[in-house]
Amino acid sequence: MTNADLLLRALHHSDEPPLRPLPKSVAALLRALDAPPRLAAHLRAVHDVAHQLVDWVELRHPTLPFDREAALFGAATHDVGKTRYVAELTGPGSQHEEAGRELLLAHGISAKLARFAATHASWSGPGIGIEGLLVSVADKIWKNKRVPDLEDLLVKRLAEASGRPVWEEFMEFDEVLARIGEDAEARLDFQASYPVHG
Template identity: 65%
Template structure:
């Protein structure tokens, strides 16, 4: 695969603001699937925002046990099912959620890592953890959208950990999300610069 390949460009293009690269395992999976470049660009944007969320949580709540590896892998693969359900890349649909989890499991990905493909749009499941909620938030705020329900659930979990009021936790988390959302235009432009159609 050459650097002229649209998928490889989506994986390598630094972006503005600069976006972190996807984990090598995820980049290789996208190449194996001949994934649409737009999907790779989207996963990079959400993964980068998830990185910012992880950095903040680890700094502000050092005693909180957070599975950062799983969270970041989950952000990097949350929409992987759209490589199978291509119509959902540019339109509505939820078939990609269970399909993504099954695709990852079939390729030997651990269940603790594969689950995010299914949980990123399910905020109230019995086994939803803070990591799942943070991936859900990242999947909204990368484009400047705010989603009250998963944000409120994150705030409640942080307050339960810290002992501070939910209002105090909300103010702190809201400041972070407003800062991330303020750079949404660059991430949206990065995603739009990469084609929807997969390469062969």
């Protein structure tokens, strides 16, 4: 199979695990960039987890003002810079972060949406809102990685919005993260089934 064939499969295959498709505009961008199939699979997994988190926040905190679509777009594109720094798909590195923001801006994406590519790994910076925290949590919990400092930041914001004690918010958030984490192995297998290069 060619890279294009594998990329299309990663973007649309949904038997196991059943992952939501990426937004059409993101899928088109990944095709235009000839993205590595493994990157497309990763972005689908994180985007699907972000959907679960966003749905939970909306259900649990219906009056909390946040931009659902921005959070989902951010999850769907957070690692797009790895089309330029492919080695960071299998190894450490942060060059993809600013590169991703620049790439999205160059493709006509607004700064409001492109910011997630640069901020998904640095959630303690100034101006990180609920959307950014959700993208960062999704990028960790998709593989069942727990990051207490990050989770505490989001729980604090949720408690401020609800007026409930932090510990109550944490208990409910912990439950949803544990439930999402249960499917991590299937998501990891899905991602690993696609090559970095076609």
